[in-house]
Each structure stands twice: as structure tokens, then as C-alpha cells.
Amino acid sequence: MALRLTHTELEDAAExxxxxxxxxxxxxxxxxxxxxxxxxxxxxxxxxxxxxxxSQAAARTDADVIVFCGVHFMAETAAILCPDKTVLLPxxxxxxxxxxxITGEQLRAWKAEHPGxxxxxxxxxxxxxxxxxxxxxTSGNAxxxxxxxxxxxxxxxxxxxxxxxxxxxxxxxxLHIWAGECHVHAGIKPEMVKAMHxxxxxxxxMVHPECGCVSxxxxxxxxxxxxDKNTHILSxxxxxxxxxQSQASQFVVATEIGVLHRMRQANxxxxxxxxxxxxVCRYMxxxxxxxxxxxxxxxxxxxxxxxxVAERARGAIERMIAL
Ligand code: 13P
Ligand code: SF4
Numbered sequence: 001m002a003l004r005l006t007h008t009e010l011e012d013a014a015e016x017x018x019x020x021x022x023x024x025x026x027x028x029x030x031x032x033x034x035x036x037x038x039x040x041x042x043x044x045x046x047x048x049x050x051x052x053x054x055s056q057a058a059a060r061t062d063a064d065v066i067v068f069c070g071v072h073f074m075a076e077t078a079a080i081l082c083p084d085k086t087v088l089l090p091x092x093x094x095x096x097x098x099x100x101x102i103t104g105e106q107l108r109a110w111k112a113e114h115p116g117x118x119x120x121x122x123x124x125x126x127x128x129x130x131x132x133x134x135x136x137x138t139s140g141n142a143x144x145x146x147x148x149x150x151x152x153x154x155x156x157x158x159x160x161x162x163x164x165x166x167x168x169x170x171x172x173x174x175l176h177i178w179a180g181e182c183h184v185h186a187g188i189k190p191e192m193v194k195a196m197h198x199x200x201x202x203x204x205x206m207v208h209p210e211c212g213c214v215s216x217x218x219x220x221x222x223x224x225x226x227x228d229k230n231t232h233i234l235s236x237x238x239x240x241x242x243x244x245q246s247q248a249s250q251f252v253v254a255t256e257i258g259v260l261h262r263m264r265q266a267n268x269x270x271x272x273x274x275x276x277x278x279x280v281c282r283y284m285x286x287x288x289x290x291x292x293x294x295x296x297x298x299x300x301x302x303x304x305x306x307x308x309v310a311e312r313a314r315g316a317i318e319r320m321i322a323l
Contacts, residue, residue, distance in 0.1 A: 016289050017044055023296035029065035031292065032057055034074065035236040036258035036284040041069045041292065048262060050237035051077075051123045052138040055317065058082055067295055068303070069287045073099045075303040076127045080310045080317060090291035092301045094283045096124050098210070101180030102159040104128035110156060114176065117154040120145055121316065122163060124182070127305040129158075130313035136320040139163065139209050140235035144323050146171050162186075165215045166233065184281045185210040188254050192275055193217065196252045200273070204248040205231045206239040208255035243267055256281045 021044075024031065032054050033045035042048045047057040051074060058066055058078035065086045068075040073096055075089040107129050111119060121133040122142070130136055137145040146167050149155060155173060157164040159180030168175045188211045197205070207217060214233065221231065232242055236259050243251055243263040253260055254275040263272045294300060305313070 020293050027065045030061050030063040031067045034070035036256040037069050039261040050235045052140040071096045071283050079303050079305050080313050087303045088295045089303050090295040091286040094286040098124040098182035107132045117156045118149050119156045122160050127309050127313045130316050131309045133316040136316040162214045163209045166209045169218050186212040188213050190216040203250035203252050204246050205252045207233050
């Protein structure tokens with residue numbers, strides 16, 4: 001694939017963007033995009049952010065239509081929070097390998113083994129799983145959610161085992177953790193982090209808590225093998241804020257590479273390096289300008305959640321937003 005667009009392709013892309021803008025006005029629509037989307041999608045969005053920011057943006061918009069440039073569970077969350085709006089997902093195949101690791105039925109069986117336990121579900125879950133949960137959380141507020149639960153309660157944390165073990169280590173709470181993982185983050189190995197530390201000893205390291213390296217990272221930090229001075233475990237939005245505020249001039253980013261787009265745009269004088277060029281979420285990259293245009297033109301593909309499921313799931317999401 002050519003890295004640079006030809007003059008004609010650029011003109012075509014500009015025309016497409018203008019048409020999207022026109023359709024957006026006609027439909028009274030907003031475009032929300034996750035930090036992992038292609039740069040050109042982030043550039044046309046009304047709001048770009050992490051899962052928490054996107055659910056907040058969905059909850060406060062007064063548009064009639066939300067074009068959700070992200071993955072299916074995120075569009076479902078928007079549909080739960082905005083039952084009177086039309087939520088469109090430009091490609092229905094944009095799923096999530098992490099959300100797929102637990103079903104509502106599996107969660108009901110797990111709860112039956114731990115009666116009375118408080119269920120905390122990471123936002124990367126289906127609406128059915130959220131409906132079985134007491135709290136929802138994102139990487140941006142997971143710590144706050146766990147700390148808000150009184151110490152005497154048993155907690156079931158799902159579905160990400162790396163985020164769960166990170167929370168277990170920093171809170172000291174004996175969480176029961178579901179053994180789920182995301183294929184993109186599980187691919188980030190401690191060896192990669194170590195090699196980058198050696199190559200860039202003065203760089204700031206920003207690591208998503210879903211990373212396969214987080215548990216070992218905590219271990220390295222505790223043993224003094226890596227410096228905690230320049231290691232930061234952050235949500236995608238936390239990374240973007242940190243990139244802006246830090247005095248460092250070089251940054252190594254251990255999460256999906258889409259997040260580098262805004263960092264580079266906002267800080268042209270700083271250097272941002274992905275931990276690996278292969279850290280790409282194929283689901284997040286299914287959204288293209290053509291599909292956004294098609295979604296607005298044809299009102300495809302609406303994401304809906306059955307009313308009873310939405311009502312129960314909304315409780316878990318609203319308890320998270322309230323924190
Ligand atoms: P954030 O909550 O940090 O946006 O992460 C969402 C996600 O899907 C991570 O893979
Ligand atoms: Fe799901 Fe992983 Fe993609 Fe995030 S990066 S949307 S957790 S598959």
C-alpha cells in the first residue's frame with residue numbers, strides 16, 4: 001500500500017470529507033471516534049477520546065444520530081445511555097477479542113460460585129454482561145471504582161486479567177479475576193519493553209494497563225530493574241494528557257498505534273515511538289471514511305439493545321459515571 005496519497009486521491013478524500021460534513025448537518029449527527037481509529041477518522045470526529053470520554057460525550061450530546069467510530073461494545077454503551085438516539089456503527093464486524101472472552105451465561109455461572117460478590121466489569125463487555133454487573137469501569141477509572149467498594153466485599157473483576165492483576169497489586173484487594181485478554185495488548189511482551197528501555201533510557205514509557213507486560217512491569221518496578229520515574233501506566237486519554245504535560249522529548253507508547261496520531265499532532269516538537277508497529281487492532285481499523293459516509297447516507301448499521309437488558313446495564317454504567 002502506498003504511504004502517500006496521490007493528488008487525485010487527496011482530492012477524492014477531501015470531497016468525501018465534505019460530503020460527510022454535509023450529511024452530518026442533514027442528519028443532525030455527531031461523529032465520536034476512539035483514540036485507536038485511523039488518523040483521518042479522528043480528524044473528522046466531533047469528539048475523540050477513550051472509552052470513558054466517549055460514553056460521557058454520548059450521554060451529553062443533543063444530536064439525533066451518533067456515528068460511533070469504535071467497536072461494537074462501545075456503540076452498545078452509547079445506545080444504552082441514549083435510548084432516544086440512533087447509534088450507527090459503520091462496520092458491524094468491528095468487534096473486540098476481549099469482550100468476546102465472556103458471555104452473560106458464563107458470568108451468571110461465575111456469580112453463582114460467589115454469591116453476594118460485587119461484579120466489576122471492564123467496559124469492554126457486551127450489554128448482556130454489563131446487565132449482570134454491579135459496576136462498569138474503564139482503564140481511566142478502574143482504580144477509583146475498586147476503591148469505592150467497601151473492603152469487606154468480595155469482588156469479581158472481568159474480563160481482562162492484566163488490568164485485574166494490575167489492580168490487585170496496587171489496591172492490595174484479593175480480586176477474583178476472569179482469565180480474559182485482548183490479542184493486541186497480550187502481544188506486548190516484557191522483552192519488547194526491556195529492549196526499548198535499553199535503546200531509549202531517557203524516554204517516558206506510557207503503558208496501557210491491558211498490556212501483557214503490566215504484571216511483569218510491576219514486578220520489574222518492585223525489584224528496581226526499570227525506573228519508575230519514567231514509567232506511566234495510563235488509559236489512552238491519560239497518555240495523551242501525559243504527552244502534553246511531560247518535559248520529556250521522547251516517548252515510547254505501549255498500546256494500539258492509533259493513539260500516536262493526536263500525540264504527534266499536539267506535540268510536533270516531541271518524538272513518539274510505538275512499542276511495536278504491529279500493535280494494531282484489526283477491529284478498530286475496520287472503520288474507513290467510505291464506511292462513515294455510507295453509514296450517514298443509508299443510516300446503516302443501527303446498534304440497539306433490548307429494553308430490559310439496557311435498563312440493567314445502564315445501572316452499572318451510571319454508577320461508574322457517577323464516580
Ligand atoms: P481505553 O479505555 O483506554 O480507551 O481503552 C479501550 C480499549 O479498547 C483498550 O483496548
Ligand atoms: Fe478490543 Fe483489544 Fe481492540 Fe481494544 S485493542 S478494542 S480490547 S481487541
